[in-house]
Amino acid sequence: MATITDVAKEANVSVATVSRVLNKKNSVKPETVERVQKAIEKLSFEPNMSARNLRRNETRVILIIAPNITNPYYSHILAGIGDAANESKYSALIYNTSGDIAREKAGLEMLKKKRADGAILLANGMNSTWIQEYSKEYPIVQCSEYALKLDIPRISIDNYKAATDVMNYVIGLGHKRIATISSSNNYVSTALRLQGYLDSLKCHDLEIHKEYISMASVDYSFKSGKSCAYELLQQKYRPTAIFCISDILALGAITAASELGIRVPEDLTVIGFDDVDNTTMFHPYITTIAQPCYELGKESFRILNACMNDEKGINKKIVLPHKFIIRESSAPISI
Amino acid sequence: MATITDVAKEANVSVATVSRVLNKKNSVKPETVERVQKAIEKLSFEPNMSARNLRRNETRVILIIAPNITNPYYSHILAGIGDAANESKYSALIYNTSGDIAREKAGLEMLKKKRADGAILLANGMNSTWIQEYSKEYPIVQCSEYALKLDIPRISIDNYKAATDVMNYVIGLGHKRIATISSSNNYVSTALRLQGYLDSLKCHDLEIHKEYISMASVDYSFKSGKSCAYELLQQKYRPTAIFCISDILALGAITAASELGIRVPEDLTVIGFDDVDNTTMFHPYITTIAQPCYELGKESFRILNACMNDEKGINKKIVLPHKFIIRESSAPISI
DNA sequence: TTCTAAAATGTAATCCATTACATTTTAGTA
DNA sequence: TACTAAAATGTAATGGATTACATTTTAGAA
Numbered sequence: 001m002a003t004i005t006d007v008a009k010e011a012n013v014s015v016a017t018v019s020r021v022l023n024k025k026n027s028v029k030p031e032t033v034e035r036v037q038k039a040i041e042k043l044s045f046e047p048n049m050s051a052r053n054l055r056r057n058e059t060r061v062i063l064i065i066a067p068n069i070t071n072p073y074y075s076h077i078l079a080g081i082g083d084a085a086n087e088s089k090y091s092a093l094i095y096n097t098s099g100d101i102a103r104e105k106a107g108l109e110m111l112k113k114k115r116a117d118g119a120i121l122l123a124n125g126m127n128s129t130w131i132q133e134y135s136k137e138y139p140i141v142q143c144s145e146y147a148l149k150l151d152i153p154r155i156s157i158d159n160y161k162a163a164t165d166v167m168n169y170v171i172g173l174g175h176k177r178i179a180t181i182s183s184s185n186n187y188v189s190t191a192l193r194l195q196g197y198l199d200s201l202k203c204h205d206l207e208i209h210k211e212y213i214s215m216a217s218v219d220y221s222f223k224s225g226k227s228c229a230y231e232l233l234q235q236k237y238r239p240t241a242i243f244c245i246s247d248i249l250a251l252g253a254i255t256a257a258s259e260l261g262i263r264v265p266e267d268l269t270v271i272g273f274d275d276v277d278n279t280t281m282f283h284p285y286i287t288t289i290a291q292p293c294y295e296l297g298k299e300s301f302r303i304l305n306a307c308m309n310d311e312k313g314i315n316k317k318i319v320l321p322h323k324f325i326i327r328e329s330s331a332p333i334s335i
Numbered sequence: 336m337a338t339i340t341d342v343a344k345e346a347n348v349s350v351a352t353v354s355r356v357l358n359k360k361n362s363v364k365p366e367t368v369e370r371v372q373k374a375i376e377k378l379s380f381e382p383n384m385s386a387r388n389l390r391r392n393e394t395r396v397i398l399i400i401a402p403n404i405t406n407p408y409y410s411h412i413l414a415g416i417g418d419a420a421n422e423s424k425y426s427a428l429i430y431n432t433s434g435d436i437a438r439e440k441a442g443l444e445m446l447k448k449k450r451a452d453g454a455i456l457l458a459n460g461m462n463s464t465w466i467q468e469y470s471k472e473y474p475i476v477q478c479s480e481y482a483l484k485l486d487i488p489r490i491s492i493d494n495y496k497a498a499t500d501v502m503n504y505v506i507g508l509g510h511k512r513i514a515t516i517s518s519s520n521n522y523v524s525t526a527l528r529l530q531g532y533l534d535s536l537k538c539h540d541l542e543i544h545k546e547y548i549s550m551a552s553v554d555y556s557f558k559s560g561k562s563c564a565y566e567l568l569q570q571k572y573r574p575t576a577i578f579c580i581s582d583i584l585a586l587g588a589i590t591a592a593s594e595l596g597i598r599v600p601e602d603l604t605v606i607g608f609d610d611v612d613n614t615t616m617f618h619p620y621i622t623t624i625a626q627p628c629y630e631l632g633k634e635s636f637r638i639l640n641a642c643m644n645d646e647k648g649i650n651k652k653i654v655l656p657h658k659f660i661i662r663e664s665s666a667p668i669s670i
Numbered sequence: 671t672t673c674t675a676a677a678a679t680g681t682a683a684t685c686c687a688t689t690a691c692a693t694t695t696t697a698g699t700a
Numbered sequence: 701t702a703c704t705a706a707a708a709t710g711t712a713a714t715g716g717a718t719t720a721c722a723t724t725t726t727a728g729a730a
Contacts, residue, residue, distance in 0.1 A: 001447075004687055014710045019688055027708060046447040050389035051686035054715050059385065061428070061450075070414050075405045082404070082431045086438075091428050091450065093396070096417045103421075112336075112381040114716095115396075115426065222616055251616050258618075281557055281586050282617050283593075338716055349680045354718055362678060386716035389685050671730100678725065684718080695708065700701100 002043035011039035022047060053114070061091050062304060063119035065107045067099045072276040073246075073293060074122055077143060080297020081120060088305055090117075099123070099218075105130070111138040118308045120300050121145075125186040139307035143300040144291075145187045153307065153314060155300045157322040159189045162289045163196025163243070165324045166271050170241045171204050174333035175269060179212035179239035181228045181249045183220055193245050193273070212239055216249055225252025233260055233268070240268060240333055247272035247279050250286050254329065265331035275325060284328035292320050337378035346374035357382060388449070396426050397639060398454035400442045402434045407611040408581075408628060409457055412478060415632020416455060423640055425452075434458070434553075440465070446473040453643045455635050456480075460521040474642035478635040479626075480522045488642065488649060490635045492657040494524045497624045498531025498578070500659045501606050505576045506539050509668035510604060514547035514574035516563045516584045518555055528580050528608070547574055551584055560587025568595055568603070575603060575668055582607035582614050585621050589664065600666035610660060619663035627655050 004022075008015045013036060020028050021036040028036075039045075053059045062085055066074050078094065085092050093116055095107035110116045111134065118139035124131060126148050134140055135152045146154040170178055180197045183190050194213075201208050214228040225248060232239055233256060244250040250272030254264050262268050264284050272279060275290035299318060306314045339357075343350045348371060355363050356371040363371075374380075388394050397420055401409050413429065420427050428451055430442035445451045446469065453474035459466060461483050469475060470487045481489035505513055515532045518525050529548075536543050549563040560583060567574055568591060579585040585607030589599050597603050599619050607614060610625035634653060641649045 001449075003685090015687075016689075016711080017709060020709090023688080029708060032708080044447075046444065046449075048389065048686055049445075049448045049450045050385050050394065051715090052688075054383070054385035054389055054717095055686080055688045057715075068414075069404070069417070070407065070410045072405065072407065072410075075407075075410050078429075079403075079405050079431055082429065091430075091445070093426050094413075094417065094429050095426075096414055109381065110426070112379075113384045114336075114381075115384045222612075255617055277557075278613060278616065281613065282590055339718095340716080350717075351681080351719075352679060355679090358718080364678065367678080383716050386685090387718075389687095390716080390718045392685075673730080674728090676725100676727080678723100680723070681721085683720085686715105688714080690713085691711085693708100693710070695706100697704100697706080699704080 001048075002045040004045070004047065006043055007036065007039045007045050010043060011036045057114070059115060059117050060089060061093050061116045062301070063107055063110055063116040064092055064094045065097060065104050065119060065121045065123075066094060067097055067123040069094060069096050072278075073274050073291075076276070076293035077122060077297040077300070080294035080299075081143075081301050082297075084298040084301035084305075088301070090301075090305075097123075101128075101130075108134050108138075108140075118304045120304055123187070126188040126191060127186060139304055141300050141304045141307065144296055145189055148188060151316065153303050153316045153318075155296055155303060155318045155320065156189070157291055157296075158319050159192035160196045162273070162322045162324070163193040164200050165322075166243055166273075166289060167197055167200030169324065169326070170243065170269060170271065170330070171200065171206070173241075173269065173330065175241040176206055176333075177209075177212065177237060177239045178206070178241045178243065179214065179232045181214045181216050181225060181232070181242060181244045181253060183218060183245060184215045185218040185220075190245060197243060211235055220246045220248055222248050222252045222255075225249030226256045227252075229253035229256035230260070233257060233262060241271070241330075242268065243271045245273050247274050247276055247286055247288055250288070250329070251278060254284065254286075264329050266334060269330040269333075271330060275323075280327070287327045287330040288325055290323040290325050292322070295320055336383075337380040339380070339382065341378055342371065342374045342380050345378060346371045392449070394450060394452050395424060396428055396451045397636070398442055398445055398451040399427055399429045400432060400439050400454060400456045400458075401429060402432055402458040404429060404431050407613075408609050408626075411611070411628035412457060412632040412635070415629035415634075416478075416636050417632075419633040419636035419640075423636070425636075425640075432458075436463075436465075443469050443473075443475075453639045455639055458522070461523040461526060462521060474639055476635050476639045476642065479631055480524055483523060486651065488638050488651045488653075490631055490638060490653045490655065491524070492626055492631075493654050494527035495531045497608070497657045497659070498528040499535050500657075501578055501608075501624060502532060502535030504659065504661070505578065505604060505606065505665070506535065506541070508576075508604065508665065510576040511541055511668075512544075512547065512572060512574045513541070513576045513578065514549065514567045516549045516551050516560060516567070516577060516579045516588060518553060518580060519550045520553040520555075525580060532578060546570055555581045555583055557583050557587045557590075560584030561591045562587075564588035564591035565595070568592060568597060573597075576606070576665075577603065578606045580608050582609050582611055582621055582623055585623070585664070586613060589619065589621075600664050601669060604665040604668075606665060610658075615662070622662045622665040623660055625658040625660050627657070630655055 008018045097103040121142050124142045142154040144156050182194050216224040272286045272288035275288045279286040342353045432438040456477050459477045477489040517529045551559040607621040607623035610623045614621040
């Protein structure tokens with residue numbers, strides 16, 4: 001593997017000049033530039049990144065801490081981050097943590113070790129404070145989930161607003177017995193959606209029934225959506241609408257309903273959240289809140305990039321718009 | 336940020352000794368080790384990876400070249416690679432190429448630039464030969480897809496066998512008018528599955544009808560599965576079974592059938608491939624070939640690791656077992 | 671106690687690109 | 701032609717960890 005010294009010899013110049021050509025400094029004579037470039041080509045030289053990074057004290061690598069890259073919600077964000085990073089000549093190191101905080105920390109250690117210049121966290125718990133110590137020293141942004149009390153840049157949708165959008169719509173359809181399938185995880189998004197659900201009921205003078213609030217397992221899985229829905233739907237006064245905090249849960253709820261002989265949307269309105277791939281793969285197509293996943297990813301990188309460049313006046317709380325998409329799984333109540 | 340020199344001073348030893356402690360060389364007195372470790376802790380020192388990598392001429396990073404991390408098939412492989420890599424203290428740099436060869440190459444340049452020690456390709460076209468030049472110089476393995484004429488390590492299932500498994504089963508159910516939804520991409524997997532389809536028909540003295548071979552768009556999308564199925568099913572002698580080379584295509588086919596009033600599996604048998612998440616999310620659950628995605632990923636890393644360590648006698652053609660899972664979308668023909 | 675081999679530690683070169691500072695070349699002016 | 705400022709190029713230090721080789725310390729033998 002050729003080094004800059006080899007190129008310098010080949011082109012009959014000093015290493016400094018080669019470096020200037022590499023970094024497009026303009027104080028090199030055009031003919032010299034050409035001579036150097038020919039040498040570079042001839043030796044098929046590529047600068048050694050470790051050496052460059054050592055000297056420049058940067059890596060052009062960012063870290064992505066994700067709980068589960070297999071989840072399409074995250075994978076779309078990942079794609080957005082990756083594309084934005086690429087445009088700015090950054091590479092993305094992905095840490096799949098399976099929600100294990102030890103692995104999250106192990107990932108962030110990469111910052112200390114100078115393997116990466118900054119990090120994007122995709123699933124920061126709303127009460128976690130340990131990020132702070134890293135955030136003080138390194139550029140970190142939180143995407144879609146965030147810790148409540150920390151002043152670390154974050155990008156997300158307005159989950160509370162989204163939930164009230166859903167509820168206003170459902171209530172507008174005439175539903176009064178409205179259930180929700182939430183989760184016992186530790187995410188702000190979950191908390192805010194639940195709060196939106198509760199506040200909307202209150203706001204419309206509808207009673208809050210504990211039996212209508214079901215907690216899915218932390219993984220939001222299809223299975224748990226199904227079993228939550230089973231419970232909800234087998235009550236004496238079963239709900240006529242279910243607001244699920246993810247599409248997969250909604251899918252599970254619809255499956256449960258169909259197995260119980262309850263028609264969606266005629267007998268039951270089901271609303272999802274996220275609008276990932278599966279919402280229009282079979283009927284009824286799911287009414288849902290669409291999150292701009294890819295854009296969330298792109299924007300996260302933009303902010304991280306700004307932080308890495310020490311730009312002033314970075315907006316630390318970015319809210320991207322969601323979209324409420326009405327499809328087939330919701331309908332006015334039929335008494 | 337503390338350096339090894341700072342630690343050396345703090346512990347009153349030379350940098351060499353600190354380095355020995357860091358790298359667990361045994362020629363250091365236990366008490367010295369302790370002293371150094373205290374200094375490391377006190378200064379919260381972490382070795383600078385760029386410096387280490389430069390000196391060691393390795394990066395402990397591997398490259399993953401993937402066409403679309405959003406596709407659950409790939410994302411499961413990615414998860415497998417990531418976990419295996421982590422176990423061996425490697426990090427994974429993911430390049431999402433969107434199938435763009437220029438970006439694949441840009442990714443592989445990372446090897447030349449010493450940003451990564453090896454690469455795993457997830458979607459190498461069956462005729463692409465350009466990889467060879469990289470493979471000669473750097474450890475590269477191909478996962479699930481591979482170039483036919485190159486002697487580069489590869490891990491995959493036996494796609495031909497899987498296809499004949501499907502066909503033998505379908506033919507055994509009594510079907511004679513069997514269609515396939517394939518794709519006009521450039522993957523061996525696709526070619527082998529089609530070959531398996533054709534050979535099985537021949538082998539059972541069934542005629543091959545061009546009208547029964549439908550080519551989906553290269554992205555294997557739900558939409559294109561649906562439109563292919565529409566075409567297949569609106570023929571005069573419509574097929575009674577469709578072998579789809581992906582579950583998403585099968586999902587599309589089932590949707591098309593249901594929209595045309597054709598019942599699955601009573602009037603039409605539909606078989607998928609891959610067994611990603613969506614096969615059991617609604618009825619009919621899809622009969623399909625399950626690929627061991629996660630294991631394919633893990634095994635890919637193992638092989639790559641062996642290559643990076645210059646191990647001898649590496650098996651260059653690894654075939655992992657697939658599983659044929661019979662569910663609800665297939666049934667004996669009802670004449 | 672003295673000597674020797676082994677153990678422990680230290681010194682300095684090395685990996686390779688970048689860049690501050692130094693020197694040489696060039697172009698333009700007087 | 702002589703001189704100066706600007707342009708072009710070169711020299712050598714730098715970044716931080718590793719490691720070959722050198723030196724010192726220690727333990728055990730004589």
